[in-house]
Amino acid sequence: MSRNLIFNNALVLRVRPFGEANREAAFLTAEEGVVNAAVFGGPKSKLRAAVSPFHQGVLYLYYNPVKDSRKAVDFDVKIWRPGLRENFGRAMAAGAVSGTVSATHAGGGDWSRSLELASDSLSALETADEGACARIFVHFLWNWLDLIGEKPSLSHCAVCGLTLENGAVFSPWERALVCPACGDNTRSAVSLVLGPGAYRWLSVTENLPPSQLGRWSLDAVSLAQARTVVTGMMALVMGKRLNIWDF
Ligand SMILES: [Zn+2]
Incomplete structure (x- = not known):
């Protein structure tokens, strides 16, 4: 060597x-x-x-x-990336990105894609305001789930097969998204609901580079839903919840 x-x-x-x-x-x-x-x-x-x-x-x-x-x-x-040190929210979000990468051993396979996603997310955070920091982080985590092969389908209910259009519920038992009707039947103690706003935002932004997220607005309630569901999925995959996600 x-x-x-x-x-x-x-x-x-x-x-x-x-x-x-x-x-x-x-x-x-x-x-x-x-x-x-x-x-x-x-x-x-x-x-x-x-x-x-x-x-x-x-x-x-x-x-x-x-x-x-x-x-x-x-x-x-x-x-x-000096901009990440100028603002507390950016630094916390950047720490959540890098900490997730470390805790998941860089995603475990396609490392050039891991590097691209982490690098692009950090660069987008450099000029982000408070609300944008959380959106960039949720977008990163959703794409990170894809990278490790754990991203559920946004298109169909995993139980009844119905096309998902206006929202979904994450079922920890199915480890998948289900339609609101099937979601009512899950025994989940925690509410892991993606309302119409959160669902649409994930659908339209998932393939965008982080630098373009500013084009799609997201209200505070929808952002909180998306964040709860995406961090909940990642916690299930990892077997633990990282406190750096709660910045
Ligand atoms: Zn269903």
């Missing part, structure tokens, strides 16, 4: 303390999914400043086969 590794497009997902003065960073890469590497250097180190959450660029790693460890040698940042 080569000792020097280059990842042409690496996104910093998180950085945490490691040892006394050093850090460990997790990167999302198209080649290997999540890649962890030690980042040596004190507070004034150029490398340490470059390896910050949401920065994206060319990553140079050294692999030590004896210790089976990797350390970052250089990180040539191409996208800085």
Whole structure:
């Protein structure tokens, strides 16, 4: 195995303390999914400043086969995303995106698509206002469900086969969307209803890039419904609910 590794497009997902003065960073890469590497250097180190959450660029790693460890040698940042630090809501939404990527091991397969979705969502968040942050996050999570093969069909009721048009209910037992009539018969204690506004918004925006979400408005009630259903689905898939989703 080569000792020097280059990842042409690496996104910093998180950085945490490691040892006394050093850090460990997790990167999302198209080649290997999540890649962890030690980042040596004190507070004034150029490398340490470059390896910050949401920065994206060319990553140079050294692999030590004896210790089976990797350390970052250089990180040539191409996208800085300073706008994510200017606003609390954007930072929280960005953390929810990167935390979901980490917790699901980058989606587990098509890593170039994982990287594209995470990267596009973070770039859209850079200029987003409060309401747009939540919409971009819900859109990200819905598409992330698709990426991991868990996105339910929006077109037909999973129980009776009726075409869904004006809303749906998520059934945890079916792990699918059902029509309102079949939804009345589910034994769900939690209300996982997608009203007409939330249902239509998911349908028209699911294939749009995150940067174009501003073209479709969504009222507060519908946004809350979409958010409850989409985070509920993801919690079911993961077997736990991440508190970073509740920003
Ligand atoms: Zn039905």
